[in-house]
Amino acid sequence: MKLSDNSKLQSDSATQGPAIEVENLTCAYGDKTILKDVSFSVKEREILFIIGGSGCGKSTLLRCMIGLLAPKSGEIRYFGKSFLKASQEEQRDILKSFGVLYQSNALWSSMTIAENIALPLEQYTTHSKEEIAEIVALKLEQVGLPGVQELYPRELSGGMKKRAALARALALDPKIVFFDEPTSGLDPVTARGMDDLILEVSKIFGTTMVIVSHELSSIFSLAHRVILLDGEVQGIIADGEPKKLAAESHNEQIRNFLLPGQLRSL
Ligand SMILES: Nc1ncnc2c1ncn2[C@@H]1O[C@H](COP(=O)(O)OP(=O)(O)OP(=O)(O)O)[C@@H](O)[C@H]1O
Ligand SMILES: [Mg+2]
Known part of the structure; x- marks a missing residue:
């Protein structure tokens, strides 16, 4: 079985137009509104970064987009299909086309790496044990x-754990991968290795990527576009190509985010 061929077929046959459309999305925990009327879209194969201060709602937005939190109102479409109005079965199909890498990796500590990566394959496919072992x-x-199949997460370094979590996120050949802080807690060299890997996956498989991150080096080396969220505005205060935003914006908040200290005063 050649998975790479399979993935290529999937991405070639994907529909044209945006991979993701978020329209007037309002997200809240009970009465506490976090994001109000947020709209943006992500093109197929695009790498979009979601940035913004701590607590502004980046993870909340991600949670709404992957079906972990029901938004108060608004619409989310994937490849032209409504996610929020979809039947349970349709939603399951859409979710199957996502890979998710959580901030904490979320690998099960009591399972080997192979068992962790096999989970989505066992849950969503009818592959035999041997096929699953081959895919893993x-x-x-x-x-x-x-060769790390039989190791437990605790036996891997931080960088290796992130890679193993990415392997699990890629298990079902996703069309879209969502990452929450993929390089947080890693040293700069290991973080760069992870960035290179994300870029490689995006290029080889044509995967659309939505990445929450604070890392300027990751933003400038990977992002086709960034959206900057603001907690007070409860929404997006900038949307564009990072180099362009950094060079052209006169908004102090945007410059604070995208320019390292020594460049800000220039
Ligand atoms: N389960 C929850 N119930 C109530 N409030 C929550 C819940 N989860 C998050 N919040 C609140 O929602 C707001 C946004 O949180 P969120 O985790 O989305 O921020 P974030 O931008 O991802 O921050 P960070 O950069 O620190 O990860 C915060 O004020 C947070 O306290
Ligand atoms: Mg967060």
Whole structure:
């Protein structure tokens, strides 16, 4: 079985137009509104970064987009299909086309790496045990971790855990991968390795990426576009190509986010 061929077929046959459309999305916890009337879209194969201060609602937005939190109002469409109005079965199909890498990796500590990566395959596919083992090995190779199947998460370094979590996120050949802080807690060299891997996956498989991150180096080396969220505005205060925003914006908040200290005063 050649998974890479399979993924290529999937991405080639995907519809034209935006991969993701978020329209007037309002997200809240009970009475506490976090984001109000947020709208943006993400093109197929685009790498979008969601940035903004701590507590402004980045993870909340991600949670709404992957079906973990029901928005108060608004619409989310994936490849032209409504996610919020979809039947349970349709929603399951849409969710199957996502890969998610959570801030904490969320690998099960009592399971081996192979068992962790096999989980979505067991849940969503009818592959045999042997096929699943083959896919697990292939995914681990793709993320540069061949042969760690029998190890437990605690036996891996921070960087290796992130890669293993990415292997699990890629298990079902997703069309879209969502990342919450993929390089947080990593040293700069390991973080750069993770960035390179994300870029490689995006190029080889044509995967659309939505990434929450604070890392300027990641933003400037990976992002086609960024949206900047603001907690007070409860929405997006900037949307564009990061280099352009950094060079052209006169808004102090945007410059604070996108320019390292020494450049801000220039
Ligand atoms: N389960 C919850 N119930 C109530 N309020 C919540 C819940 N989760 C988050 N919040 C609140 O929602 C707001 C946005 O939180 P969120 O985690 O989305 O921020 P964030 O931008 O991801 O922050 P960080 O950069 O620190 O990860 C915060 O004020 C937070 O306290
Ligand atoms: Mg967060």
